Amino acid sequence: MQVTAAVARAADAPFTIETVELEDPRADEILVRVVGVGLCHTDLVFKAAGVIALPAVFGHEGSGIVEKVGANVTKVKQGDRVAITFRSCGACDRCEKGQPAYCRTMPMLNYIGMRPDGTKAIQAGEEKIAGNFFGQSSLATHCLTYERNVVKVPEGVPLELVGPLGCGVQTGAGGIMRSLACEAGSSVLILGGGAVGLSAVMGAVVQGCKTIIVLEPHEARRALALELGATHAIDPAAAPDLGAAVRAILPNGVDYAFDTTGIPAVLQATMACLGSHGVFGIVGVCPPGTPVPGDLSSVITYGHTIKGIIEGDSDPDVFIPEMIELYRQGRLPFDKLIRTYPLSEINQAIADQHHGDCVKVVLLTGQ
Known part of the structure; x- marks a missing residue:
C-alpha cells in the first residue's frame, strides 16, 4: 500500500516527505494507521550516526489504530487503539524475568533497519528503504509492528498524544x-x-x-x-x-x-x-x-x-497502562510537555525543539 513517510536520505540533510510503498503485514505483523508519533532525540542520533544505512524511515513513539493483523496475531484486532513501544523477543531469559529492555536480541530487533531475516518492508519505486526501527518506523502515516510492541489504549485518552509513553516518558x-x-x-x-x-x-x-x-x-x-x-x-x-x-x-x-x-x-x-x-x-x-x-x-x-x-527498566505491558492511569488521575500530566506539528513540518519541529521553543514534539499524520 502507498503511505506517506518522512524519509532520511542523508545524515546532514533535512527529512523529505515522500510517498512510499509499505508491504502488507506478514503472519506475525500488525498494520497500524499512525495518528501521532513522538519525535525522539534517538531518531536524530541514528540518522546522524550512520548505524543504519540511509535512506531510512525512523520513528519509535507511534500511536494509532490497528488496520490489519497477520494470521498469528492474537493480542490485538482491527480497530484497536494502540501505543507502540520497543520490540523484544518475549522468549529469552531477560524477557521472561520481566526485563524486555534488556532482551538478548534487542539490537537485532530494533536497530538494524530491517527485519531480522534481512528483508525491508518499505520501498520507493525499486529502491529499498531501511525501516523496522524499534520494530515500527512510525514517522509515517502507517507502519508495521508486532505483538510485543503494542499496548492497548483505553477510550477517553488522547490517542494522538500517547506515543511518547512508549519511549521518552517511559524512560x-x-x-x-x-x-x-x-x-x-x-x-x-x-x-x-x-x-x-x-x-x-x-x-x-x-x-x-x-x-x-x-x-x-x-x-x-x-x-x-x-x-x-x-x-x-x-x-x-x-x-x-x-x-x-x-x-x-x-x-x-x-x-x-x-x-x-x-x-x-x-x-x-x-x-x-x-x-x-x-x-x-x-x-x-x-x-x-x-x-x-x-x-x-x-x-x-x-x-x-x-x-x-x-527504557526505564520498564515492561511496557505493565508500565504503559500504569502511566495512562496516572495520567487519567492527573498525576502524570505528560501532555504539558507536548507541542503538536503536522508530519509535513518535521524539519521545523526539529529546529524548534533544538532551539528550546518546545519540549516534546508529536507529529500528527492528519489521517
Whole structure:
C-alpha cells in the first residue's frame, strides 16, 4: 500500500516527505494507521550516526489504530487503539524475568533497519528503504509492528498524544519509578529538563520524593519543571560548580541522580553531588569513548552505584497502562510537555525543539 513517510536520505540533510510503498503485514505483523508519533532525540542520533544505512524511515513513539493483523496475531484486532513501544523477543531469559529492555536480541530487533531475516518492508519505486526501527518506523502515516510492541489504549485518552509513553516518558518516569525506585522522602538530582528529564520530575513526584532538583539551561523548561513539582531548578550558567550548588541545598548530597544529557563534564560533576550510598542512573547518549564518571576510590569509599538504564527498566505491558492511569488521575500530566506539528513540518519541529521553543514534539499524520 502507498503511505506517506518522512524519509532520511542523508545524515546532514533535512527529512523529505515522500510517498512510499509499505508491504502488507506478514503472519506475525500488525498494520497500524499512525495518528501521532513522538519525535525522539534517538531518531536524530541514528540518522546522524550512520548505524543504519540511509535512506531510512525512523520513528519509535507511534500511536494509532490497528488496520490489519497477520494470521498469528492474537493480542490485538482491527480497530484497536494502540501505543507502540520497543520490540523484544518475549522468549529469552531477560524477557521472561520481566526485563524486555534488556532482551538478548534487542539490537537485532530494533536497530538494524530491517527485519531480522534481512528483508525491508518499505520501498520507493525499486529502491529499498531501511525501516523496522524499534520494530515500527512510525514517522509515517502507517507502519508495521508486532505483538510485543503494542499496548492497548483505553477510550477517553488522547490517542494522538500517547506515543511518547512508549519511549521518552517511559524512560524518564520509569528511570525514577522502576530503575532507581526512589523512595518517599528521598532526594533526586535530575540533569536536563527535556522530555525525559521532565518525565523524571513527574515520576519523582509520584514516588513522593522530598527534594527534586533539576539542572536545565532553558528558563522556560526550568519554570515548567517547578510547575510539575520540582522543588529547585538550577541554571548551569549561574552555577559553574554543580557540586557546590547542590550541596547548598542539601549539605549531605542527594540520594539519587539521573542524567539525561550524556555530557561527559556533567556526568563527572554529578559525582560530587551524590551523598553516601548514592545511586547515579544514566540514560543520556554519551559520545563514544566516554569514561565511566567518578574515581574508583571515591566510589568505594562512599558506596556509590553508577547504573546504566534502558527504557526505564520498564515492561511496557505493565508500565504503559500504569502511566495512562496516572495520567487519567492527573498525576502524570505528560501532555504539558507536548507541542503538536503536522508530519509535513518535521524539519521545523526539529529546529524548534533544538532551539528550546518546545519540549516534546508529536507529529500528527492528519489521517
